[in-house]
Amino acid sequence: MRSTPHAETFPAHTPATAQVFTTVLSHGPLTRLEAGRRAGLSPAAVTKAVRPLLASGYLVEGGGPEEGGTREAARPALGRPAGLVRVNGERALFAGVKATGDELIAVLTDLCCRVRLARRAPLPDRAAGPALAALTDLVHELLTHAAESRAAVAGLGIAVSGDVDRAEGVVRYSPFLDWRDVPLAELAATACGLPVTVDNDVRALTVAEQWFGAGAGLSDFALVTVGAGIGCGLVVHGRVVAGAHGVAGEIGHLVADPAGPLCHCGNRGCVEAIAGDAAIVARVREATGRDVPDSAAAVALAHQGVPGAREVYARAGEAIGRGIAAVANLLGPERVIISGEGLAAYDLFAAQIRQAFTTAAFGSAARCDVQIRPLPFEEWARGAAATAIQTFITHGTGSGKG
Template identity: 55%
Template sequence: MTPRRQTPRVPVTSPAAATVFTTVLTEGPVSRVDVARRTGLSSAAVTKAARPLIEAGYLTELDSATTGVGRPASPLEVVADREFFVGVKITHDELIGVVTDLRARIRVSGHLPLTSRKVDAVVSNVGELVTELLKAPRYRERTSTVGVTVAGDVDPASGHVRYSPFLHWRDVPLAELVAEVTGLEATVGNDVKAITVAEQWFGAGVGAPSFALVTLGTGIGCGLVINGDVVTGSHGVAGEIGHIPVSGDGPLCHCGATGCVEAIASTDAIVAQARTATGEPGLTMAEVITGARLGDVALRRVFARAGVAIGRGLAAMANLTGPERIIVSGEGLDAYDLFADEIRETFATHAFGAAAECELILRPLPFEEWARGAAAIAVRTLFLS
């Protein structure tokens, strides 16, 4: 496919411009005086950084208002429709896609079943979904970037998927392949870290210099923000709470180790343990949850063990990084009531000192939010030169 005409990129040419734009994007409308106060930049630096952003149509000045001390102010606001972004989350059996505006507000969404997990087939399906999402001219003409996320080990700098356990991929140049099939600039990231970016800028992480996002479900994932920065680590795998060993005699994990949080508390792990405990090989997760809520002792033990594993993992992460809050999300929240006590009690026992005081926030995660996270990392490309 021939690349589409690229829309002009936002003129973020300096750290000051990135700081001003990010502040208005996440906290706007906000006056220049407040931007200066919140960022430590001088008023002159804020004005200089904002001018090209206004001229390019990414920021606008709202009608003059009056501050509490009687001085006129013209708050800066992001023009959300100036540019649109596509986000695609690849699961083991389907694609979830969205189109968002600059504030990562979902405008269009769609799902497409995968025809195969082979790389060429998945990339072709991504192209089909992106074409469908951008069929409206206003979206097609103002979109130049697509963000794609997968579970696993991803190198965001190169756009390579080094290892994705659920897709059984190794060393896949996904960004290059998606750019070729869509004609858009492509950025690729780990799915949980992408949602962390969305929460930092547009969700429960706004205003928190340090926080953690933990997702419970098919995998146990964690994204970290420390002193305002999303932590990826030298190899892009920082925050892998799912592979913290918490049980010396625990089950084998797909990573090759034993006793990992994910090997005990992921959806698949819970189902496997429940089948063994009951002798019923056909149990589904829904049936396991129902049975546990009805009081089945064996199933309650499975969830209790999972809660202890999650609590230990959260405590280890809190002891190491000291987050202000921990956001717990993911499809695993459907069963949260079955192991909430064990999670909180274990966390309180193993968290050291003031680390135990960090706030736990439960946040539902509809499937479209995964794709919104992918769009958020596409928005972030505005700040990368």
């Protein structure tokens, strides 16, 4: 993918270099010895990997802001004190954009994927051409802001729902955007003058969780997103599962109840047909007989204790819990992270999710650690940025292709 003339490059000369860097990136300030232990490398190899990274400014010595905190206290009094190494987040910036059917969400992050700036823009026309123009405008806004910083923007990540071929940078089919075979990486790279990574939105979020979130250091975990749709990103053997035909993690279309309501996919009782936003709104409307314009209204009714509304959420939680149990029974992940805008209704179904999971999980699969966390709206865009960071580090430049 065409790069800007003075594109940032990452000195990933050797496998070990990238290995050490990602270890430090995910696990905060580390001593060289500890980093080597976690990355499965000898101390000597760490020294050699760290040198060019320090020289190029991607790593810096010292424990960062919280230096002198608990970390120092834990140090044994004997022997040479360990020197910490951490990633210099300021060294490079990244842009991440999530495109939904009616809006673009964009963030500017640093190398540690900390959000510097978040922006939303409506997407009046979702056709590829106008959408690309809107995206370019938004990215330029970020670039303008970034220009105030010393660091350059080293890559752009774009997250789109649907069937996305990350390696080729092509959106095969996105139902919400109604796109087919759009070579988005190439188009956006030309339009924005940045190396571009394009990935499926849930997978992008999974990458963010794997490198910077609750999945850091885990080789097997699942991320479940609850919202308009119910999605699931899977990490198995340390790698995000993409599926042979571009489909994977479709927890939303597992059948929770064959006698349940009809789903747009044609089956009955899909998790999404019970616990998706639209399904919940419809079901609360039926149950209460009231006007329920959107999911916020549904949540409000349930919180007010209107008869019937609460039960809808309980059933939704149960369906989600069963879906998660299916994941746990099949893959035996170490952890499942449940997240999503839908969790505005957190308190309404967290208990049911856990209970249904525990009931339906088989044997030791129930030992899986289930975490439930809310999801800030810019998180999807942050996931996109995480994919850009990932390609920057693993490919030496921000470009996913080539």
